[in-house]
Amino acid sequence: MHTTLRNLFVAALAAGLIPYEAALAQSAGCAISRDAGARQVLSCPGGVKVTAEAGASFRLTDRNRDGSPDSASLRRKAILVDVDSSQHTGGFQVVTPQAIAAVRGTQWAVDVAGGKTSVLVVSGSVAVRRPAGEPVVLSPGEGVDVSSSTEPLVVRRWPAPRVAALLARLGQ
Template sequence: MVPVLFAFALCTGAASAQSPKSGCALQPVGGTSRQLLRCQGGLTVIAESGARYSLVDRNKDGKVDAAKLQSKALLLDFAAGSSGTGFQVSTPQAIAAVRGTKWAVDVAAGKTSVFVVRGAVAVQRPTGGTGVVLNPGEGVDVDQGTSALTVKRWPRARVSALMARFGQ
């Protein structure tokens, strides 16, 4: 499986019950307040404790194909070769889209950070403009400004700190 970092809301984060219509099943993560969702179509989502998000079925086929993330972080794993048209995460500062990959999206203090564990993810601002493509080990920080997005290889300490928030 590959983690992935939107339409009517199917389920909302922060420990709410999941709608049977979402195609996702909530599984407890022993001893933590993180949420683990397993969804139809090969998607697994781990939500950091306190994350505010909603899952969306953009084409209304009964399968989650997007997320809207307002705060904190999600780790998404979208199985390569699964059916569907890919997956995207939208935040106030960025849109990250993928097909068959594992990545994390983190929203905090007017900034969205996207990091790719496996696969490739396209990132751009919601207002459009030139986007970037991230490969494994790369990340980008997107603020509300208009400066060009800069892809960087993230240091091990930053990656470890982010992944630890998901018990990884």
């Protein structure tokens, strides 16, 4: 029985009936739903919730194999990550082509587009750095745009219209 279900799952994935991101989220132990905006909402063990913009290209990973994802790899579009530090042990990070954003417990959005990564903190604090470089720490309402250049990262308080536009894409 188990083999038959697995074969059906693999066939549905190959046929494109199950999005690749959904398959990866299932393997990370997350429950997947869709909201009215066709966004994926992944509710994961250990107090991790990820809301992905429609068409986002991402993958969740449970590197320490404790049953809760502790990392997301984001290649395109935006995700909103909400980590409940009272339930989630260790940190959580989002890795993009340009940046690594890591926290212990907070809510933040990461957007990859046009050769840059933008990170916005909704609550808590987030350390952001290039793969090789010094981190900057963001507080609520602050954001940073990370390109592939080597210029220092500049933390800015994002204007309300920019915050609203990004969060609207994520159903907030």
